[in-house]
Amino acid sequence: MITVSVLDDLTATRRAEVMAAIAAIETAERPVPARSFRALAEAPMRQIVEQVLAVSGRVLVSSGSGYLSGYDDSIAARLADEGVGVLKAEDRAVLTLLVLLSVAMPRAERRIPADAPWSRGEPVLRDRLKDSRVPDGVIDAALRRLRDARIIQIGPQGLSPGAQFDRLTPAAAVGIFEELILLAEPHGPLASQIRGRRAARGASTSRISA
């Protein structure tokens, strides 16, 4: 089988620069500053990085002044449909509580800007999560798993979303925020708008696929 990669068209130096940038954004915990790698700093080379990432279903995610990689939205949806990489139900419940308290409510009350990274949420005390109907033992076990996977972080002030949130694509971040609105205020005007947008999107998708 003969295959041609965009990497094969590059000089050895350019190829090494592209792969160094890809290795960094695929493995770093925090956004990689664009100025640190030529292949991220220069737009034409950044395009090559995007093309190489796309071969494995990945995309370049801009976060502040840096970059990380994430799953392409259609790939992420298909993985989730197959149950690959899906969190346990109790972990999802605890994470939802934390994101509501740490990001969604502070954003709604304008204590943090709407465009602030998710990993810069307000710290939440562990006891606050235990005001919920989720049993304490389940919360503690879920928090351990979520912290080990870097989905949440535990600092001296409390708990907040972790570094994995920096890998969300814009569409994935909007999707999560919309789900939080639908959960917190299902009959509010914002929830109606979201349902309307989704219904319109669904109708247009079915027209395209028909």
Place this chain on the structure above:
Amino acid sequence: MPDATYSLARVRALGVAHVPGDRGGLESLRAAADQAGRRLVDVLGPDGKPGITLGWRIGDEPSVLDEPLSEICRQVTVSVQLMLAACLRCCWPDPAEPLYPGGAATEADVFRALDGLRSQASGPEHSEAGKGVHSSRKSALRVLRACAFLEPGAEDGRIRLGSAIALWTPSEIAELARNYDLLPSPRGGAS
């Protein structure tokens, strides 16, 4: 979206995936990995069956970033580093043999290897301190499992090296073998 693209993403998401049943499927996956600057590495799945994980082409492995870039990488505590060192020693009894997949060790073996370091450095520990040490060791094992340096918890409770170890380069493993005697041993700390 080509199917090989999805399959590569799936391997990444799973960490370790089963080897495709048909030869053509495996070849197209290897070709796609090559186009992405990656390679498929043969590993053992948690069920002991052959699996594949996504590695880097030789020479393209992530390099250790220097200051100040090192701050963007996951920081690992000393207790996690020591735990990994003890697990390597206990799961790799003969450095003349391949490091991966190595053998299985008991948690007791690994903890005894770490005890050797403690008794050399800090003498006997009190019961409260002992509880803290035990909890810190359990936490270190969880972190190593989450990062695939160790296999996810098996039902038999034994410790085995994980797929991330299979990605180490021959030169890294040779360096480790040269310093094998510095790894904490269950027979009394680093020998």
